[in-house]
Each structure stands twice: as structure tokens, then as C-alpha cells.
Amino acid sequence: MNIFDIYLDKIKKIIISQEKIGILKIPENLDVINVDIPPKQFDCDISSNVAMVLSKINQKSPIDLANQLAELIKKGDANINSVIVAKPGFINIKFQQNFWNEFLKNIINSNLIYGSNYKEKKQKYLIEFVSANPTGPLHVGHCRGAILGDVISNILIFNNHDVIKEYYVNDYGNQIINFTKSVFLRIREILNKEKFPTDNNDLYPGDYIVEIANNIINENKKMNFSKFENISTELTKLSIEQSLKLVKLNLNNLGIKHDNFVTESDLIKNKEVEKVVKELKIKKFVYEGKIEAPMAESNSDWVKRDQLLFKSTDFGDDKDRALQKSDKSWTYFAADVAYHNNKLDRNFDTLINILGADHAGYIKRITAVVEALSGKKNKLKCKVSQLVKLIKDGKPFKMSKRKGDYITVEDLINEVGKDAARFIMLSRSSDVELDFDFTKVKEKSKDNPLYYVQYCYARISSVFRHVNLNINKNINVKNYNFKYSSNEIEILKKISEWPKCVEITSKKLEPHRIIVYLYDLASDFHSYWNMGKDNEELRFINKDKKILDSKLVFLKAISNVIKSGMDIVGVNTPEKM
Numbered sequence: 001m002n003i004f005d006i007y008l009d010k011i012k013k014i015i016i017s018q019e020k021i022g023i024l025k026i027p028e029n030l031d032v033i034n035v036d037i038p039p040k041q042f043d044c045d046i047s048s049n050v051a052m053v054l055s056k057i058n059q060k061s062p063i064d065l066a067n068q069l070a071e072l073i074k075k076g077d078a079n080i081n082s083v084i085v086a087k088p089g090f091i092n093i094k095f096q097q098n099f100w101n102e103f104l105k106n107i108i109n110s111n112l113i114y115g116s117n118y119k120e121k122k123q124k125y126l127i128e129f130v131s132a133n134p135t136g137p138l139h140v141g142h143c144r145g146a147i148l149g150d151v152i153s154n155i156l157i158f159n160n161h162d163v164i165k166e167y168y169v170n171d172y173g174n175q176i177i178n179f180t181k182s183v184f185l186r187i188r189e190i191l192n193k194e195k196f197p198t199d200n201n202d203l204y205p206g207d208y209i210v211e212i213a214n215n216i217i218n219e220n221k222k223m224n225f226s227k228f229e230n231i232s233t234e235l236t237k238l239s240i241e242q243s244l245k246l247v248k249l250n251l252n253n254l255g256i257k258h259d260n261f262v263t264e265s266d267l268i269k270n271k272e273v274e275k276v277v278k279e280l281k282i283k284k285f286v287y288e289g290k291i292e293a294p295m296a297e298s299n300s301d302w303v304k305r306d307q308l309l310f311k312s313t314d315f316g317d318d319k320d321r322a323l324q325k326s327d328k329s330w331t332y333f334a335a336d337v338a339y340h341n342n343k344l345d346r347n348f349d350t351l352i353n354i355l356g357a358d359h360a361g362y363i364k365r366i367t368a369v370v371e372a373l374s375g376k377k378n379k380l381k382c383k384v385s386q387l388v389k390l391i392k393d394g395k396p397f398k399m400s401k402r403k404g405d406y407i408t409v410e411d412l413i414n415e416v417g418k419d420a421a422r423f424i425m426l427s428r429s430s431d432v433e434l435d436f437d438f439t440k441v442k443e444k445s446k447d448n449p450l451y452y453v454q455y456c457y458a459r460i461s462s463v464f465r466h467v468n469l470n471i472n473k474n475i476n477v478k479n480y481n482f483k484y485s486s487n488e489i490e491i492l493k494k495i496s497e498w499p500k501c502v503e504i505t506s507k508k509l510e511p512h513r514i515i516v517y518l519y520d521l522a523s524d525f526h527s528y529w530n531m532g533k534d535n536e537e538l539r540f541i542n543k544d545k546k547i548l549d550s551k552l553v554f555l556k557a558i559s560n561v562i563k564s565g566m567d568i569v570g571v572n573t574p575e576k577m
Contacts, residue, residue, distance in 0.1 A: 002499040044092035062089025129354035145385035186213035315368035456522035461575035482550035
């Protein structure tokens with residue numbers, strides 16, 4: 001039951017009927033009309049901007065229009081207590097007490113999942129996220145992007161869309177050659193005691209390379225490791241396989257499983273770069289030309305030369321982009337173009353890329369390519385996962401670096417666990433830097449949002465246990481004629497906002513909104529729970545050691561929403577803490 005959608009539909013029907021009899025003029029597009037959560041200063045349950053939207057086209061003041069519509073909205077609606085007009089033209093609706101009983105009855109007894117947007121047109125989404133080079137373990141920066149991509153997938157699935165989660169493996173180029181050489185030299189060190197060269201900056205020195213080397217030795221007893229040239233192709237394959245095992249293990253420990261792994265080498269092998277360049281040429285989006293020096297190089301050192309360029313500026317990019325190097329080999333960008341053409345060939349409605357902070361500048365060019373190939377704007381949506389700062393006792397925190405020169409996902413999970421990693425990584429908007437405070441994450445207090453929300457669910461579970469009821473099962477209440485206090489209704493209003501939260505989160509791809517919502521709901525609940533310490537009448541278990549049906553329904557509604565939200569986030573809801 002989405003009360004915002006219900007009353008939006010009602011208001012639209014009213015203004016359409018008024019237009020038919022010549023009393024109102026309405027715009028062709030009614031999507032700008034909304035029914036929303038009212039600002040806190042308004043004593044009401046929902047609020048609409050309809051009068052302000054219609055004001056200009058009708059040449060009337062918003063206040064006058066609002067008063068006119070307020071009467072029509074309230075007329076014949078037994079659920080409405082009052083309709084108040086507020087400047088500059090808001091129509092504010094307050095419901096009768098009985099409305100909240102019907103609301104609770106509906107969301108608890110309905111076969112539909114409360115909060116899920118069943119009106120939304122079902123779409124096919126492809127979400128690419130993580131896509132870290134297979135040259136080492138995932139680090140904390142990857143962790144935030146991984147969780148962001150996974151939870152965006154969950155929220156879209158919650159809204160009944162089809163979602164494929166994909167990882168793009170950059171297994172081609174110099175970094176892979178250097179990675180394979182590093183593995184080979186570690187193998188030689190293990191087998192022949194040949195010292196690994198620590199003075200070569202092109203090599204990967206981390207202990208994880210030793211682990212990969214040992215695994216390859218143990219699983220390939222007959223392989224001859226005497227000469228790199230003789231085994232380089234096979235060793236590259238084996239090294240990447242071992243590295244991806246570590247990556248998948250890291251992701252699995254975070255509660256993340258991708259549906260597809262697509263490799264750059266396969267795109268190259270299958271001539272998909274040539275295919276997409278040919279397509280771009282046919283569309284006249286490619287030409288031979290010269291480009292200016294990159295920002296990292298001075299103009300005096302840069303040699304301008306003819307290159308195959310994509311007309312990226314035709315689609316809003318800052319400059320045209322090279323598809324081929326001077327030696328006629330393909331650029332990294334060309335391979336990425338081929339990959340996104342591959343995505344488009346699979347007929348998804350929307351593509352979503354989760355990018356690290358270091359790839360934010362890449363958005364314009366790849367968005368341009370997708371538009372050029374598909375002929376559609378907004379086919380590709382990109383979200384940037386900004387940097388994470390690790391803090392402990394108010395200072396930057398450096399954990400063990402045994403895996404290399406960075407802090408790994410494995411280190412993080414070992415320190416705080418999966419739930420804390422997922423919840424706290426989502427606690428701020430992904431486009432701003434995040435302070436991950438290890439001290440606060442372990443606190444059992446309001447300052448730790450994960451604990452605060454989990455404790456809310458655990459407290460409700462304790463009430464259900466006390467009366468021998470299973471919190472995960474439906475409850476059987478015949479009569480919903482309850483009388484709720486003003487404090488309880490405020491919490492019910494918060495529960496009613498859940499579908500709105502889901503809707504906005506889905507549209508904007510901003511999972512931090514769910515974290516904020518869950519924390520606010522938990523905070524409201526804890527405040528109400530604590531009132532019972534001083535007032536026995538407000539306790540959920542009465543002096544006869546029983547719980548009233550009204551309290552049972554109330555708690556069940558809160559717990560259902562908490563459980564739904566935490567499931568989307570991918571975090572446990574313990575019944576005991």
C-alpha cells in the first residue's frame with residue numbers, strides 16, 4: 001500500500017474531471033505533480049504541489065487553486081481528517097485515526113511485498129561493477145563500489161526488474177604480462193631458490209603472488225617452469241584463474257556473486273573491436289585526425305600524429321578520443337567501446353556502470369559511445385564510488401599490508417565483518433568521500449548505525465519470543481479497530497514512507513537513502529521504547545505479561561520494514577543481541 005501513489009492518482013482524477021467540465025486547464029504532462037512526504041513544520045501526513053503546478057496555466061494564485069482543490073479532495077473521503085492549505089500553495093492532508101488501522105491491515109495481510117513498486121514497468125538491467133584488474137586482491141576502494149553495485153541490483157530486483165550483475169576482466173595488455181612474469185619469478189623462487197627481484201617496479205611484490213605461485217605449482221605437477229617464453233600463454237591463463245579465485249572469494253565474503261564474467265581477451269580474440277569500429281565508421285562517427293597532448297604531458301614533448309579518432313565531442317565529451325595507437329594496436333578505450341557494444345547487442349533496457357573515483361573522468365566518453373551506438377540518451381547510467389578513508393581512534397588507520405601496498409577487502413572483513421562493511425560503506429552518498437571509523441563501527445551505541453538498526457529488530461524479536469510468537473510468521477488479528485497515540489502514529493507515518501524511499505532510491509540509484517531511512521525508523525522506535533521505562537502504560541508487554549493486538553500489529557509492521565530494508569542492503573537481522 002503506497003499512500004502517496006493512491007492520493008496522487010486521486011488528485012489526478014479530480015483535476016482531469018475538472019478539466020472535462022471546463023473549470024480547470026491542465027498540462028499535457030502530469031508527471032510534475034507529486035504527492036510527497038511533508039516538511040516537518042507541517043502538521044499533516046502527506047502533501048501535494050498540484051496547485052503550484054496548475055497555477056500558471058490557469059492564471060490563478062496557487063493559494064486560490066489550492067483552496068478550490070482542497071474541498072474536492074476532502075469531499076466524500078472518510079479517511080481524511082483535514083485538508084489544510086499552506087503557503088506558497090501546498091495542499092496538506094491529515095488522515096483520520098481509522099485510516100492507520102486500514103493501512104496496517106493492508107500491509108500486513110497483503111500478498112504483495114510492502115514497498116515494492118508494482119506499477120513500475122519491468123525492465124532488463126545490466127549492472128557492471130568492481131571490474132578490477134585481475135592482478136591482485138580487491139582493496140577497500142573496490143569494496144565500496146562492489147557493495148554499491150550489489151545493493152543497486154538488490155533494490156531493482158526488489159522492484160521486480162530483471163537484473164544481470166557483471167564483472168569485466170581486463171586480462172589484456174602490459175599489466176597482465178608483468179603480472180604473469182611476477183608469478184613466474186615467484187615460482188622460480190619457490191622451486192629453485194632464485195631471489196625475486198625487488199628493484200623492478202613493473203613487477204607485483206605482494207605475498208598474494210606467492211600464494212598464486214604455490215597453487216599453480218601444486219595443481220600443475222608436470223608443467224616445466226624453466227623458460228618463461230615456453231609457457232607464457234598457459235601461465236597467463238593459470239595466473240588469471242588463480243587471481244579470479246581470490247577475487248571471487250573476497251566478493252563471496254562480502255555477500256556478492258556476479259552472474260557473468262566477461263574478459264577483454266575474448267573481445268579481442270573474437271574481433272569485436274574491429275566489428276564496432278566498422279559500425280562507427282558506417283555511422284560516420286570515426287575519422288583520421290590529430291589530438292592535443294593529454295593533461296599529463298607537456299605540449300613540447302607531445303608529437304601530434306594521425307590517429308583513428310571517435311567523434312566523442314558530438315555527444316557532449318570534452319574532446320575526441322583515440323581508438324588506435326601509433327603502432328595500429330587498439331587503445332584501452334577501443335576495447336571498452338567493443339565491450340559496451342557487446343552489452344547493447346544483448347538487448348538490455350538500461351546499462352549501469354559503477355566506477356571508482358579514478359575513473360570518474362571516463363564517464364563522458366563512454367556515455368558518448370553508448371549514445372552513438374544505440375541512438376539513445378540515458379541508455380547508460382554511471383555511478384561513481386568515491387574514496388574511503390579508514391580511521392581508528394581519530395587517526396588514519398593502517399592495517400596489515402601483507403597482500404601488497406594497500407588494505408584489502410579480506411583485511412577489512414577480518415577486522416569488522418561483512419555486515420559492518422556493507423552497512424557503513426553505504427552510509428553516505430557514493431559521490432562523496434567516506435570516513436570508515438573502526439572505533440564507531442564496533443560500538444554498541446546510537447553512534448553505530450548498524451548496531452542501532454539491528455538492535456531495533458532484536459528488541460522487537462524479544463517481545464515476540466516473550467509471547468511465544470515467531471517474528472518471521474504472519475500474525476492472525478481479526479479486529480483492527482485500534483486507537484494509536486500520537487507517538488505511535490508518527491512511527492506509522494514513517495512506515496508509510498518506505499515505498500517512497502524505495503521509489504527514490506531506485507530512480508536515483510542512491511542506496512544510502514535506505515540506510516538513512518532505516519536509521520531514522522530505528523531511532524523513532526527506540527525513543528518510543530524508552531518511554532516505557534518511565535510509563536508502564538507504554539510498555540509493549542503489559543503487567544499481565546500479555547501483548548495487546550494493537551501493539552503486536554504495530555511491532556510486526558516495523559519489523560517487516562526493517563527486515564525488507566536490511567535484506568536489500570544484504571545485512572543480517574539478528575533476533576538476539
